[in-house]
Amino acid sequence: MGKVRQRLADLREALSVGTMLCIGAFLLSACAGWLLNGSVYAHVAEYCGIAREVSTLFSAGLFLVLFFVASRKPEALDRRIMAVVSLGSLITALLVLSFALKLEDGPSTVLGFLFLNIGSVWAASLLALALASLPSPLAMTLAMVCGMPLGEVAVALLPMPSFEVGLIAITACDALMIALLYRGSAPALDRLTGSASAADLELANPESFLRPTHALFVCAFVFSVATGYELTLNEVAHAPVSSDLVSVVLVGVALWMLLGSQNDGKEDTLFSFSVLLVIAGFLVAPFTFDSGLPSANALQRIGVDSFKMLTLLVVLSVGRRNAFALLPTFTLVRCMMALGTDVGAVAGHTSNDLASANAQAAALIAAISLFAFIAFLWIGFRKFSFADTIRGVANVNADAGASEARDSFADSGAGAGAGASIEERCAQLGAEGGLTERETEIFAMLARGRNGQYVMDHYVISRNTVKSHVKHIYAKLGVHSQQELIDLVERYE
Known part of the structure; x- marks a missing residue:
């Protein structure tokens, strides 16, 4: 009762x-x-x-x-x-x-x-x-x-x-x-x-x-x-x-x-x-x-x-x-x-x-x-x-995906990641996760808050190709959304 x-x-x-x-x-x-x-x-x-x-x-x-x-x-x-x-x-x-x-x-x-x-x-x-x-x-x-x-x-x-x-x-x-x-x-x-x-x-x-x-x-x-x-x-x-x-x-x-x-x-x-x-x-x-x-x-x-x-x-x-x-x-x-x-x-x-x-x-x-x-x-x-x-639907934060303010977190790292740029952190995480060279480049773009359309325009590739790259990146890194990916890079040491 x-x-x-x-x-x-x-x-x-x-x-x-x-x-x-x-x-x-x-x-x-x-x-x-x-x-x-x-x-x-x-x-x-x-x-x-x-x-x-x-x-x-x-x-x-x-x-x-x-x-x-x-x-x-x-x-x-x-x-x-x-x-x-x-x-x-x-x-x-x-x-x-x-x-x-x-x-x-x-x-x-x-x-x-x-x-x-x-x-x-x-x-x-x-x-x-x-x-x-x-x-x-x-x-x-x-x-x-x-x-x-x-x-x-x-x-x-x-x-x-x-x-x-x-x-x-x-x-x-x-x-x-x-x-x-x-x-x-x-x-x-x-x-x-x-x-x-x-x-x-x-x-x-x-x-x-x-x-x-x-x-x-x-x-x-x-x-x-x-x-x-x-x-x-x-x-x-x-x-x-x-x-x-x-x-x-x-x-x-x-x-x-x-x-x-x-x-x-x-x-x-x-x-x-x-x-x-x-x-x-x-x-x-x-x-x-x-x-x-x-x-x-x-x-x-x-x-x-x-x-x-x-x-x-x-x-x-x-x-x-x-x-x-x-x-x-x-x-x-x-x-x-x-x-x-x-x-x-x-x-x-x-x-x-x-x-x-x-x-x-x-x-x-x-x-x-x-x-x-x-x-x-x-x-x-x-x-x-x-x-x-x-x-199965991952939470998404569109504001984070549209913002460039995430660039400022590069100074907050420690240990192996201390003082490293976003690209350097992504390169290290990519190597640990087995990402290909192209996947590592796209990984860095997503970590900077770039959206999928930006990746399409930058590499002149199709929507399905971008989807395939992103899915592979998320699967290898064990994340489910761009926000989780950004958090992963922020926390990396």
């Missing part, structure tokens, strides 16, 4: 204004998604069903664009300009879709969804930035594991409005999210836009960033296939079926995350829970084609929502270790999720079309999806660990 009381005291301390704003943003996000799928998309499906999948592709494309901008040109993400663009896009979407939905015009509807996605993508990104700006990991976790389940509770209690009201509410939710998170996201966003790009920092700190081919992104795609399947399977009047069980279980998951034992493997335990529920959903699906029971949808919804909670936790934990990896990692995860949702939606629609005429064919689709899901996890994720992914 003492541990529980202490945990509750810590949670009360973490419940700040910023935490409450993030929880409110989660509620708004859940309402916007619920209204979009149950109200607006349901109406659009009556005259232009493909518009829903095109809209999801728009979302994936916008997250991908944001990934490249955050990685290569972060200074372009000016907070004020992005707020104006996103709010303007939401107003434009409201005007365009108001006419398009009433006239049932397909091309105008698709155009309206593009503008709507611009606003919603930026609102989602601001939420990630605001969470990362909270003062402690506990505050971040509290906002996330409270906000997501409370969002499910809210949509379970609200009546589904008409598409006209739903459209207004969606744009209002996204706009209010942007307004609520504008100040709270400033610390993380300003730090990102005021530093070297993540692509440049990655050259000198390869272990501080997740590669686009990392298993996290692939896993996000695979789980999101189940998301799309769940949203479309057995839909009623083109709207997803719902179950109150989802909100109840997710509240239980949130309580376990907040009050349960704080062991290092909690992320992997949540992953296993998510996998089992998604598998159960695929198994139950063929038995629901005739009855229309929401059991398969509920199981998969709980599984994918738990996975979304886990994924966001991993992304934010990576962001706390390396603030410059936060937005690139988050946007690439969301891009893969959107693509996976589209694939799953096609499978769900196909199952619905076949269920009435050929239930065996519909069951075959569920069986194939289940086999592919299990096979992929068995082959690619037997040794994968979310906890190890977080711990």
